Amino acid sequence: MRPINMISIGILAAIILYGTSCHSTKGHQGNSTYSWKLFRAVKQDMKDAQVVKVGDTVLVIYPELAMFGEGKDEIKKDALPAFVQFAGILKDYGRVHVLINGYTDNVGGPEANMALSERRAEHTKTLMVNNGIKESRIITNGKGETYFVGDNKTVEGRRANRRVEFVLYEQ
Numbered sequence: 001m002r003p004i005n006m007i008s009i010g011i012l013a014a015i016i017l018y019g020t021s022c023h024s025t026k027g028h029q030g031n032s033t034y035s036w037k038l039f040r041a042v043k044q045d046m047k048d049a050q051v052v053k054v055g056d057t058v059l060v061i062y063p064e065l066a067m068f069g070e071g072k073d074e075i076k077k078d079a080l081p082a083f084v085q086f087a088g089i090l091k092d093y094g095r096v097h098v099l100i101n102g103y104t105d106n107v108g109g110p111e112a113n114m115a116l117s118e119r120r121a122e123h124t125k126t127l128m129v130n131n132g133i134k135e136s137r138i139i140t141n142g143k144g145e146t147y148f149v150g151d152n153k154t155v156e157g158r159r160a161n162r163r164v165e166f167v168l169y170e171q
Contacts, residue, residue, distance in 0.1 A: 034093075034095060034096075034170055035053065035056040035170055036053075038058055038093050038096055038168060039051065039053045041089055041092070042060055042086075042089055042168075045085065045089055046060065046085065046086060048062055048065055048082055049061060049062050049086075056169065056170060057167060057168065058168040058169075059165065059166070059167055060086070060165065060166040060167075060168065061149075061163075061166075062079075062082060062163065063160060064160075065082060065163075066078075066159045067079045067120075067162060068120055068163070070107060070162065071108065072162075073116055073119035073120045073123050075123065075124065075127060083128065083131070084131050086128075086166070087127075087128050087131035087132055087133050088132075090128070090137075090168075091133065093168075095170050095171060096137070096169065096170060096171075097137045097138070097139070097168070097170070097171045098128065098138045098166055098167070098168055099138075099140075099141060099166070099167040099169070100121045100124050100138060100139070100140045100164050100166055101117075101121060101140075101141050101142075101143050101164060101165045101166075101167065102116075102119070102120035102122075102124070102140065102142050102143060103117050103120070103144070103145070103146075103147060103148070103161055103162070103164070103165070104116050104117045104120075104144055104145045104161065104162060105145060105148070105152055105161040105162055106145045110144060110145065113144045113145045115142070116142075116144075117142035117143050117145075118140065118142030119142075120163075120164055121141060121142055121164055122140050125138045137171075149161060149163070
């Protein structure tokens with residue numbers, strides 16, 4: 001598995017802590033036993049995912065998994081088992097809410113890419129709901145082409161940028 005570079009982790013941490021209001025409201029940032037238990041479970045069971053803990057928030061990213069085709073908003077069939085397995089883990093953590101951020105590569109215009117990233121997040125939400133996660137636990141967000149993890153000048157980089165990322169937090 002290709003590790004996420006520190007710039008990506010820094011961007012993700014900033015998105016979580018400053019770009020959303022979904023970090024824990026428990027008043028004990030980084031010390032929640034529940035979030036540590038969740039982190040360990042996801043890290044152990046989701047071998048293809050990059051799992052990072054920032055405070056009481058857990059980030060789940062699939063850097064090697066080609067999730068979407070170019071210009072497509074439905075998850076590729078070969079990526080489905082990972083999402084089904086992930087939903088299975090989340091069923092055991094009913095206090096955890098999920099922010100699904102959708103992303104695109106830089107092919108196409110900014111407005112089209114923003115809409116595509118929103119549809120990717122929504123389709124992922126539907127998949128999670130269809131696999132037993134309550135809809136009320138999930139919010140979605142389109143990020144467009146702004147936060148890239150791969151080089152948009154290469155096929156592999158663009159493929160990596162066509163993704164969703166999960167931010168898990170206790171409500």
